[in-house]
Amino acid sequence: MQRWPCTVANEMSRVIERCEVLAQISDSTDSISRLYLSPAYREGLLLVEQWMQAAGMSTWVDAVGNQWGRFAAVDPDAPVLIIGSHLDTIPNAGKFDGILGVVCGIEVVARLQAAGSTLPFHIDVVGFGDEEGVRFPISMLGARAVCGQWQPEWLELADAAGVTVREALLTCGLDPSKIGEASRVNDRLLGYWEIHMEQGPVLEQESLPVGIVSAIAGACRSRICFTGDAGHAGTVPMNLRHDALNAAAEFALSVERFAITEGVVGTVGQFSVFPGAVNVIPAKAECSLDLRSIDDDVLARVLSEMQTTSRAASAQRGVTVEWDVYHRAEARHCAPHFVALFEQAVAKHGQPVRVLPSGAGHDAMLMANITDMAMLFVRCKGGISHNPGEFVSANDAEVAVDTVLIALEELAKTHTADTRSTAS
Numbered sequence: 221m222q223r224w225p226c227t228v229a230n231e232m233s234r235v236i237e238r239c240e241v242l243a244q245i246s247d248s249t250d251s252i253s254r255l256y257l258s259p260a261y262r263e264g265l266l267l268v269e270q271w272m273q274a275a276g277m278s279t280w281v282d283a284v285g286n287q288w289g290r291f292a293a294v295d296p297d298a299p300v301l302i303i304g305s306h307l308d309t310i311p312n313a314g315k316f317d318g319i320l321g322v323v324c325g326i327e328v329v330a331r332l333q334a335a336g337s338t339l340p341f342h343i344d345v346v347g348f349g350d351e352e353g354v355r356f357p358i359s360m361l362g363a364r365a366v367c368g369q370w371q372p373e374w375l376e377l378a379d380a381a382g383v384t385v386r387e388a389l390l391t392c393g394l395d396p397s398k399i400g401e402a403s404r405v406n407d408r409l410l411g412y413w414e415i416h417m418e419q420g421p422v423l424e425q426e427s428l429p430v431g432i433v434s435a436i437a438g439a440c441r442s443r444i445c446f447t448g449d450a451g452h453a454g455t456v457p458m459n460l461r462h463d464a465l466n467a468a469a470e471f472a473l474s475v476e477r478f479a480i481t482e483g484v485v486g487t488v489g490q491f492s493v494f495p496g497a498v499n500v501i502p503a504k505a506e507c508s509l510d511l512r513s514i515d516d517d518v519l520a521r522v523l524s525e526m527q528t529t530s531r532a533a534s535a536q537r538g539v540t541v542e543w544d545v546y547h548r549a550e551a552r553h554c555a556p557h558f559v560a561l562f563e564q565a566v567a568k569h570g571q572p573v574r575v576l577p578s579g580a581g582h583d584a585m586l587m588a589n590i591t592d593m594a595m596l597f598v599r600c601k602g603g604i605s606h607n608p609g610e611f612v613s614a615n616d617a618e619v620a621v622d623t624v625l626i627a628l629e630e631l632a633k634t635h636t637a638d639t640r641s642t643a644s
């Protein structure tokens with residue numbers, strides 16, 4: 221059931237139609253699955269390459285398996301604006317996560333070509349590989365190579381079937397020795413723009429087709445182990461117990477309280493109890509904690525407060541607690557001049573301007589290491605993603621494409637003015 225007005229039928233949007241067509245290319249017969257460097261992933265690139273060529277782009281696949289297409293400026297030495305997202309999927313995926321941004325990028329170029337427009341900068345549309353990071357024990361290999369962060373030892377990482385990155389690249393006809401050439405670090409880059417489905421419920425909740433991303437939240441992941449004493453559930457009185465689960469449970473509830481008060485998001489997504497018998501007081505409880513915020517200082521403070529709380533809840537019960545903070549990623553802020561440009565474009569399109577953070581990681585957070593970055597979110601039904609039920613309406617996809625076209629027009633004006641003022 222659709223909860224927002226849709227002025228364009230799905231069958232009338234080439235963007236949505238292409239997302240549907242790409243969804244037919246899968247390694248699985250009963251669901252969508254295009255894991256990085258799989259046969260279906262490679263086949264998907266060929267189709268995307270055809271769409272890029274039809275939109276007037278010259279195309280290439282870099283050595284790490286990213287699909288590129290260039291809509292060239294007249295001046296071969298002009299700087300480059302990269303627009304893209306990712307083409308790999310999780311197993312049992314939806315039709316839009318990542319794909320939407322690549323297809324919208326191609327559509328933007330197709331419209332420019334149809335209008336006979338030329339820009340004072342190249343547009344490179346990219347479909348990244350391995351954003352999802354579900355095949356190998358690492359993620360975003362495509363964007364990492366483009367950012368010049370590639371580490372040669374990654375070639376030896378193996379998937380569940382024992383196939384290494386090197387073998388998978390070779391199977392796809394790619395040359396692992398040329399991955400260094402995928403780096404765009406030394407190129408004249410104007411920026412990186414990514415259109416992506418929101419993967420959350422905010423835009424739908426506020427009846428907005430698109431939203432402008434302020435920043436990609438930093439994240440911190442921990443494993444927490446509470447250790448108490450096992451005992452007979454019938455014979456040990458309540459005041460003499462060292463119940464590890466109760467300490468962990470109190471901690472889990474404090475995560476919710478702190479997160480709400482501090483304006484961050486915190487999730488205890490894994491929880492195990494040992495020995496896990498109906499008549500035994502829990503001796504050990506292990507849980508995970510995923511904390512995210514666009515403010516790194518707030519994140520650090522909340523983490524420290526949660527550690528203090530976990531120790532207090534444990535001490536009260538004669539339980540010990542150990543923390544392993546095994547992953548930290550800093551927040552990445554979208555370039556303020558691009559945020560302003562997108563705000564202007566959204567308003568010019570006649571839509572309410574809404575700026576919101578991204579709680580999920582994206583290729584854009586890697587690209588922020590080498591150039592100014594911006595993201596435009598597109599409303600999705602029920603906030604659902606990583607799920608075959610993903611849905612983006614034709615109307616909203618069209619709003620995203622139009623918004624980017626308006627922003628490009630404006631960027632072209634300011635860029636030309638800038639070049640003139642530097643020349644004079």
Ligand SMILES: [Zn+2]
Nearest residue numbers: 306317318351
């Ligand atoms: Zn994605």
